[in-house]
Amino acid sequence: MDTLVKPTYKKPGPDDFFKKLQKEVQEKVLGDKRIQRRNVVKTYFLLFLYAGFYTSILVFGNYTPLLFLFYILLGFSMIMLFINAFHDAAHGAVFKKRKHNQRFMYVLEFFGSNSWLWGKRHNVLHHPYPNIQHWDTDIKQSDLVRIFPDSEYLNQHRYQHIYMFLLYPLYTLNWLFIRDFKDFFGTKDNYVKRIMKIPRVEYYKLFAAKIFNLFYLVGIPLLILNQPWYIVVLGWLCMHIFGSLLGVIALISTHVDETAVFPLPPADGKMDVTWAEHQMMVTKDFSADNGLANFLFGGFTHHVAHHLFPHVAHTYYPYITPIIKRYAKEYNLPYTCYPAIKAVRSHFVLLKKQGRGENLFQHGEL
Template identity: 30%
Template sequence: MLTLFFVPLIILGTGAVSHPLLLFALYITSGFGMAGVGMGVMHDAIHGSYSKKPLVNKYLGYTMNLIGANSSVWRIQHNVLHHTYTNIDQGDDDINAPFFLRFSPNAKRYWIHRFQHLYIWLFYGLSTVSWITAKDFIRANRYRKLGFFNKKGEFRKAIWKIGGWKLFYYSYALVLPLIMVPLPMWMIVLAFLSMHFVTGISISMVFQTAHVVSNTTFPKPDDKGVIAHDWTLHQLASTSNYAPNNRFFSWLIGGLNFQVEHHLFPNICHVHYRKLSKIVSKTAMEYNVPYLVKRTFLMALFDHVKMLRQLGRG
């Protein structure tokens, strides 16, 4: 995945590309590699499950920074908020969306949500563009207010690091091709955006089809902020697997089709999820607790669209 991401950008950086079709082909190929790095390398590394050696996880976690995002912010958003408060409105940052999107029945509904199942794909595609520009800064500031980055000088240092990594990313992914590739600037920028559109669509579909589907639950805290079920039952009820028998697809997306196992055991590397799923499903059946799974990814995707439509209407 790292090769798939970096090699096309290296070719673009040499200035050897002069045809528009090759320009777009290389950027789009890099986009698939970027998605693969995010799902199959960075994700495990930041969870501390890629390797038994913390130093390996630390440095492979920086691949998040190399694709334009930030590992420190992601660790809070994903490891802490998403995995602790899965599908809880205002708690899980994966479903905390701008006003024109509604991912939870507990979120406020506006008239525009009636059409979100149609226009959602544009915003999924643009999601990583937002990520590499403003979202990390906005979230870092919000997380500081939640009690993170609270040591003296820690927030300022984090902002400088976020900005520095992003400048480095833009320098080799966009600025160098702008200098070296003998094609119009607008065309190179458009090809760069197409790379991110591919990445955004890929990552969004993989993650959202595991939680925002019709048979998952969206628990609402009581007046004291307490959720009725314990954490394990909460994860089982708010998370769904898909395509458990598709080995190639599972490899392609870093085992994230086994989201149930990932949420129960985030410190275990994804290469073990397939075997682990047999134990988890059997245990869930034994204790008569939910174990949600869709037979194929397309079934999960269609159900996600159905859920978006439902959320837009009531």
Template identity: 30%
Template sequence: MSEIGSVKWKKKDLEHFFPTLKKRVDGYFSGNKIKKQGNRKLYIKAFALLTIYLTPFILILTIQLPVFAQLLLWSLMGFALAGIGMSVMHDANHGAFSKNKTLNYFMGHTLNLLGGSVCNWKMQHNVLHHTYTNIANMDEDIDDKLLMRFCPHSERKGYHRFQFIYVVFFYSILTLYWVTFKDFVQFIQYRKHQTFCEEKKSNVRKFIQIISLKAVYFFIILYLPIGIVGLPVGATIGGFLIMQAIAGFILALVFQLAHTVEGTSHPLPNSEGIIENDWAIHQLQTTANFARKSRWISWYVGGLNFQVEHHLFPYISHVHYPHIAEIVKETAEEFGVPYLENQTFMNAVNSHFTFLYQLGKPCPVEEEEEEAIRA
């Protein structure tokens, strides 16, 4: 991982694009006399998703249910859990859920329902991903993971040609890995590369907090039903794994549909560590929307189908993205800047898996070498 701040953006003729766009977007909010943070619709959604997540768990703990009914409830919790991560936690940790910082803090910690660490997530997502989108060795979201290749600048292995198939399994264990190992691995990496710049005592407190929150999480989610309520071990662990698989797959897939699709760029800095684009132009070239017209998808994924708007204005709540998207698109067209999008969810999914297939496919030179070896 490279040092934060080592990559910079070059100012070009389009440097007036973002100031113009920002002025127009600000004008939309001031002209309509509305705040940029969440509104009643978002608060109702947050309450609904938290209810859908907590109610099944309470039913599992308090009512004697057949195993298949318990598994169905665990599945419902998985869908709700992904929704909370996308629609509630995401806005809150960007400071966009509410004007009230305390409310943002508590709603941001709904990440604990995923068993995750807020301090790690903010560093990975808010700082590294949003600042260095799709830049190799800076944006963790496109770093190679186990058998997965997400960046055209990383080394291709023979097994990558099958990644568009086995990716489903790895997406499904995303949150399971997160709750068990990811936060510890990230913390060690961030300390090693001095990504966390706080004093030693502060980092020790962070590490203790990570351990404590995970201990509380596993106590509630597994020990409480098995060790205290006395529910069957197999059914409970099975339900827990189903919940994690559903939540993990949805979260991994939705987040990948914005950047790891056909048409998005993966620029490299020059020898001086400079990206040959203004920051805002870089965001538009590396980010794609999908299914902007679908109200249901927009509701459930928390505006993550409006990733262009989110990357340009992360401090604005996702409930406003459908209203400012046309402003962004029209301004981009006016300045001759690409506005990338897939019209439907399935178009985006197909584009993502096609891109994974392309990343795994050897180039012509590699194919000739492999044929020569087989011969």
């Protein structure tokens, strides 16, 4: 890999929209602590929901239809707990005290992954540099899929809009058993390890988390239930498949639609927009006015608000988004909100276009 030049943003001017936006949000929205408490209540509710569905597997799992039902519900609750509670905790947005948010992040080890690495990848690379090639590692994940216009084109990409439709249901399995190991041990395009060193203890935690995750999700049901091993394993696979289907909706609906821009910093890394303007350019909302979607996906439906106010609880975002929309109109800044179905469809349109091997997208000249 060539030497990476860190992107830097233009300093805000005296009429910067974000300064005014921050002040208004602070005065009109963030003062209501009841909205923050809703996030704490929701966090514990989702945690108990996950525990309840797992307990139901052990109690009712000898009846095969209920075994599959509760594994599937466990998968849904796993994703909801991750998207809502863990994601907010990673930004310090659930509890008042930092140490409480950090402790809650260990729920990711409970799911078999590594919270330290995820936090660094998400907070140090994705949030400061969304949609910027070589920096936003949440988007660049595998050679199987070509998202960035300047990524290497491989022959298989012409079919990516077809095979990714089949592979996305395996997203969590890929995350736990392929991508985590690539991030820890891989050398090709490993931008995480290029800018930071992974502490040795995290390697031990990675393996311990995966062993423990498989033990309680597969091993204990095998020991307790009177079910063939393949039925339990199939239920576990259904947990990941249905959980992935829910999670992928959020993951592909916020930055990578058919009109997405992928700004390329100049050689010196100095961007011609401010940090807040960049967030507005590359981030989209979906189903922001849908109460069920807001409950399921937390800060992802109001993702523009999340990127502008990442350290704020997602329960505040429905109150912040109307203010953002007003400033976007006043300052002629982009703001897009799709229905979830349209957002997902738009992502696959992008995959089809990017699979043609042509640079079809404007980079968003900065």
